[in-house]
Amino acid sequence: MHPIGKGDAMKVIGYIRVSTEEQATNGQSLDAQRAKLEAYAALYDLELVEIITDAGASAKTLNRPGLQDALTKLRRGVADGLVIAKLDRLTRNVGDWQRLIDGYFGDKAGKQLFSVADSIDTRTAAGRLVLNVLLSVAQWERETIAERTKDALQHKIGKGERCGKVRFGYELAADGKTLVAVPSEQEAIALMKELRAAGQTLRDIAAELNRRGIQTKEGGQWNHTTVSGILARAA
Numbered sequence: 454m455h456p457i458g459k460g461d462a463m464k465v466i467g468y469i470r471v472s473t474e475e476q477a478t479n480g481q482s483l484d485a486q487r488a489k490l491e492a493y494a495a496l497y498d499l500e501l502v503e504i505i506t507d508a509g510a511s512a513k514t515l516n517r518p519g520l521q522d523a524l525t526k527l528r529r530g531v532a533d534g535l536v537i538a539k540l541d542r543l544t545r546n547v548g549d550w551q552r553l554i555d556g557y558f559g560d561k562a563g564k565q566l567f568s569v570a571d572s573i574d575t576r577t578a579a580g581r582l583v584l585n586v587l588l589s590v591a592q593w594e595r596e597t598i599a600e601r602t603k604d605a606l607q608h609k610i611g612k613g614e615r616c617g618k619v620r621f622g623y624e625l626a627a628d629g630k631t632l633v634a635v636p637s638e639q640e641a642i643a644l645m646k647e648l649r650a651a652g653q654t655l656r657d658i659a660a661e662l663n664r665r666g667i668q669t670k671e672g673g674q675w676n677h678t679t680v681s682g683i684l685a686r687a688a
Contacts, residue, residue: 540573
């Protein structure tokens, strides 16, 4: 789009994104985001230099053509800030957010972030506070979910129930959910532990299992990574 002249107004780059799924279900999503950015820039006296788009792009990674273009232009001084419709248009990953803040939107980096839906303007102390609070809450939610998932899995394992893929040393009972030991595989696990206790490397253990004709759960050859995983679970 053409630059909108605003005298001494801060120059900003707009960034909009939809995932492949969002493209399929909401064809107006990009247009709606664009309209929000333009209205926001006009309201808060920001010079919207350009709006950069990532269409059909997931937020799982920061390695998106449009986003990288926008960040490069921020580094080069084309604009002093980035405006988005909502925080999740950039990323949902707390680690990625930390990288963005450290590299662009923190005090040292000096660039500004504006989020329409989240009422974030990092030029202000309140805006920086809201951003930090939202990131802290996101981190807390992620850790809480991880803890609950771990507890649930440990509970199922403690009851001898299947959790995802049937691990080496066991097979499913007739009820389709309870695990029962497979004697030959349990013997292989005991051998791994014995060799490890004797000082053998993971690669040496894998080689010995292959030499003896012992197969993995999938019927293939052993490698040090597979042996390491089984020993970790058997510890």
